[in-house]
Amino acid sequence: MLKSENRLRKRKEFAYLYNHGTAKHTANLTLVYIPTKHRTLKVGFSIAKKIGKAHTRNLIKRRLRAIMREEVYRLPDNYNVVIIAKAGVDSLSFDELKSQLKVLLKKSELGYVDSSNI
Numbered sequence: 001m002l003k004s005e006n007r008l009r010k011r012k013e014f015a016y017l018y019n020h021g022t023a024k025h026t027a028n029l030t031l032v033y034i035p036t037k038h039r040t041l042k043v044g045f046s047i048a049k050k051i052g053k054a055h056t057r058n059l060i061k062r063r064l065r066a067i068m069r070e071e072v073y074r075l076p077d078n079y080n081v082v083i084i085a086k087a088g089v090d091s092l093s094f095d096e097l098k099s100q101l102k103v104l105l106k107k108s109e110l111g112y113v114d115s116s117n118i
Contacts, residue, residue, distance in 0.1 A: 002069055008044030008080055017044075017082050024107045028092060030084040031104045041077050043068050047085040056090050060097075067098050076111050 008014065021034040036042075045064050047057045064083055075081075083104075089097070105112040 002043060002065055002072065005040045006043055006072055008042040008082065013042070013080060014044055014046070014082060017080055021080075021082070022109070024104055026100050026104050026107075028086050028089040028097075029100055029104050030086065031081065031108055032084065033079050033081045033108060033110060036078055036080050038080070039077055041072060041075050042080045043072065044080075044082045045085075046082055047089075048087075050087060051085055052090050060085055060089055063094055063097055064101070067101050071102070071105065071112070074112055074114070075105070079110060081110075 008017075017032050017034055021032040024031045024033075045061050047060050049057070051057055051060065064085070068083070083101070092100070102112075102114055106114065
């Protein structure tokens with residue numbers, strides 16, 4: 001589970017990100033981010049109902065949270081980030097999902113550095 005100071009929860013914050021943020025895409029994920037005045041990085045997750053039933057959506061959210069818990073320390077503060085799951089994400093394994101999320105973080109201008117390749 002992400003720490004409470006790293007969680008994006010309010011509907012107003014999600015809506016602002018969708019309308020004003022910068023988006024980067026992979027085949028199964030979208031990353032929307034925006035610089036903010038807050039001191040800590042905040043991350044939110046969005047999984048649409050067309051992905052599957054509740055247990056499938058919850059599984060994807062748990063996996064994304066677990067991946068981000070490890071990667072949040074490699075990202076800079078002063079950003080709000082939303083990770084949006086697209087159709088087909090339910091067929092990915094944990095490792096495939098992790099690699100797609102890392103590719104997405106590298107594509108963004110967040111300054112992410114993958115330490116596993118160093």
